[in-house]
Amino acid sequence: MSAAKRSSLTPDSRRSAKAPPCGSCPVKTHNVCQPLEADRQQELYESRQSWSKGQFLYRAGDPLGPIFKIIIGIIAVSKRLPDGRRQVLDFFFPGEICGYLETDGHYTFEGEAITPVTACVFTRARFKAFTAAHDDLTEIVRATLAWKLESVSHHTAVLGQLSAVERLAAFLRWLDIRHGNHGDKPHTLPLPMTRDDIADYLGVRMETVSRAFSELRRHKIIELGETCVRVLDPAGLAAFADPEAASPRKRG
Amino acid sequence: MSAAKRSSLTPDSRRSAKAPPCGSCPVKTHNVCQPLEADRQQELYESRQSWSKGQFLYRAGDPLGPIFKIIIGIIAVSKRLPDGRRQVLDFFFPGEICGYLETDGHYTFEGEAITPVTACVFTRARFKAFTAAHDDLTEIVRATLAWKLESVSHHTAVLGQLSAVERLAAFLRWLDIRHGNHGDKPHTLPLPMTRDDIADYLGVRMETVSRAFSELRRHKIIELGETCVRVLDPAGLAAFADPEAASPRKRG
DNA sequence: CGTTGGGTTGAGCTTGTTCAACCACCGTGG
């Protein structure tokens, strides 16, 4: 932070070398980039970076580094307990910002690439100054935080109240909706995460996830492919995920 | 919104009748009021209201109404599943803002007074305009959302990974810290919520909460009073809440 | 003085865990 120190928002030397690839960016209309015209895009852009599956973009407790906007791939954000148990808090998809939350000068959670990932990298101070200086971006940051808060709260309710099969159904439905599927027609859904990732997201063991998959399959609600699920009965899936008074069963 | 409609932030007739009681407000230094000088306090203030134990300030799905800042009492914010199960997402204490989150023109969650409550009531549109118009308040809103996001994420990890006793220990420790207790000396902690409220917060049944209390008592970590707990061994409590490699046990 | 609401405890049952075997797939090296 000595030679690179700047008080303004002007581009630094690294970046000004070549023009930002924002024009062809597949997520230039997402999150903070959404309202940006070409010149503000250029001003915000710094660099891109790639990670392979299994690598960490940042670890909980690491001294604060950059903020990331995912261009390609999926990131699992998780919290690890002192004894090694892991809770996956959220899966982040292209267009989303991660690595934002901080505690006392350190990253609060962990960000792990569960597929090959390419992300836009923002120096934290620059990102904060830039978003604070533009009212439209300030509002997007606020809206993103509110939306994430609602979404994590929903997840909390899933973990607190649903049985294993219900949790899996809720997860698949959530994935489905994230992919823009809302209808009642059978369709196929990519499923890039391992059983272990899903287990740590749903707060159950891997074997339980596997059994829950089998149960949904037995009910002819899904079919399993290599790295995807075929949703045969979206309405049935929704019924499992949002249990009406039908089944008075609770978590075991 | 017809007679009361105003485009500016000037006080409305209801409010201008008497001077705001902000001067003697016990939480005037909390959250959005924290940086306000007397005149901005007066400009933001609208009215106060009280609720008795068990009343709802707002229900999930209700058309959007005001935002509340708690002056006295505690509010349980929860989500209810279609079949009646309830997940308490958070307990809100004096100084905190609730009823903020909205979905599609409706309250996202439920706000229930679990003690007698007095709160400052803000018209949503006025509150949003006011906070958006002042940079210091915009920042406080952002920081509050980020803090809540982190806090709910922590709760998610508790529900996903901890056993019943560990969950209760984590809850008591959280309560303790909220009350400003950080030391290792025995001390007494108010416990105004019922076993049922705690159960729905921790994602277990009331009976399990009761057994967990008994277990902590058996370990001489706490003593139980009428509407309070005496924490005999804060370090022991912390050990239960943040399990080291010691106990390899997981949730059942 | 009986009733009501919150809390505790016990007994049996269910769910999900643990441990283990087993399978399919894939890349590597003999």
Added chain:
DNA sequence: CCACGGTGGTTGAACAAGCTCAACCCAACG
């Protein structure tokens, strides 16, 4: 080319955590 080990996933059997149902206690209150 096939044997090999590694990884990710499924399934079974025994076990344990937490749930359900029920009895019981106690304090507040009309």
